[in-house]
Amino acid sequence: MSGRSALAAACLVALVGAAPAAAQPRSGVARPDNGDSLSLRDLGEQLYAGNCSSCHGIDGRGVRSPRPGAGDVPSLGPSLRGVGELAADFYLRTGYMPLGNPYDQPTRRDPLQFSDREIRALVDYVGSFGGGPAIPSPHPERGNVAEGQHLFTEHCGGCHQVAAKGGFVTGARVPPLDDASATQVAQSVRIGPYVMPRFSTKQISDSQLDSIIAYVQRTRHPPDRGGWGIGNVGPIPEGMVTWFLAAVVLVITCVLIGERVRS
């Protein structure tokens, strides 16, 4: 155990030291040199110790009160006991984790910092803490887009906009759903990442969720009856276009009613 803690501490120093370079792909992540030859479980354990344990605790019980980390970045994070593979898969495949600063809102990252095998190893390791739902497999092709629009408007549109382009809630950004896979939409509905509410199967059944995903996928290619969607984000760009047209009309009116003085 003490050996693992030492490893974790060493990796934490490496991770936090490299945090400003997080924008570069796959830097700032501590990974074993012999990762390819390790079993999935061992790889997951080592990656967890190196990249996750400073905030989630080496035993996965979380860090409830800020603990001094390296530099200005404190260590702080929720328990992963009982969250299961669903949440781990969502946070790792969206790039929300690893997070450089626990006080930042996690945002989608592309390319991901972990390879597919590394993510599978970490998901398996977090799943081994016990509890929590498995990774869902939604079937948007079975969904009904019209029902999905109705449900999306009722449950999701307040924050994500009816066009699923995202927006703001006071204190946080609401991500657009353009890049969210069907599985990620299904996962986020059930767990409610960051400040999003979560929805149980009592509120949104799995078949209703299929419809919602079908609608989200439809919003990526919306029918633009006017020929130009202007971003499909509602009144602000539409109003700006109106202002632009109105300004042209006003200038034309001025030219028509005015007279040029010849001298």
Next chain:
Amino acid sequence: MRRLLAALLLWLAGGRRKRREAEEERERIVAPAPKAPAAELVVVGLLFCAAAAAVAFIVFYAIDGLRGHTQWFGLAFGGSLGFLGAALIVWSKKLVPVEEIEENYPEPEHPEEQEALHRIVRESGSPVTRKGLLTAAATAAGGALGLAALTPAVSLGPVFDTSSLYGTPWRRGRRLVDQDGKPLRVDDIAEATFYTAYPEGASQDTVGAPLVVVRIPAGEMALPADRVDWAVEGIVAYSKICTHAACAVSLYRKPLFPPTAPRPALVCPCHYSTFDPARAGKVLFGPAGRALPQLPLRADRRGFLRAAGNFSGPVGPSWSGVRTKGARS
């Protein structure tokens, strides 16, 4: 009353006319322009149209329950401005003599020059034959438009009977149901999510009907002492209508890990008014002027959620005297 005003204006204009005619005996500065009585009539007609459209705005505003009232307001007020603009265009094109001035005006402090300037202004109006009528029409257009612009302010004041605004369909014992009319039970309400509820057996379409229901974790509840028994097992209910501009409060910010995220809040998507559901709907941020009205809850023996009274205050945007009376059933 307006006819009396117009007659008065005509009489005043007529009195001045004699003096001006005497002045015109002297040599003119502005060359006499052809009279255009037809154009004058057009201007007068347009100005009265502007006045009529502005009056129409006031009439539309006064009609209760007018369908598509926003469009009618826009049509009437925009039409009034449009007629006024058209009148001014015709006026400037047909009734104002246009002369190109070659040399600069001298410094204005010479009294004779000033007098000449006054005469230029006066004589420019000489081709107009119906001055009184034009003045009356312009006064009517300007006055009516100004009155129309001020009309909405009446809604702020105590002029109207606002008693209907205090009414809500909630009363003691009424069950909470979901959109499909299914009664909500205490066990149905989970943490970290939000529900929309309506009164059983009443219209869902009135402003006082919709509720947003959330369950607050035990340690986070901070209701004032007089409202501690308004929650059932941490379940609280608020009006879903924002107290700022009556949008539906459809955003629930619920942090997954509170130490690093903003605290739980109900947020209105229109202007981001933010309310604290654990503190009696207190405004945390945004333009809303009042807390979200809270509905006291109780659970019956079978576990159904019921209202234990009416809201803590009137629902929806504010009006004059909104803080003086509570909600009524």
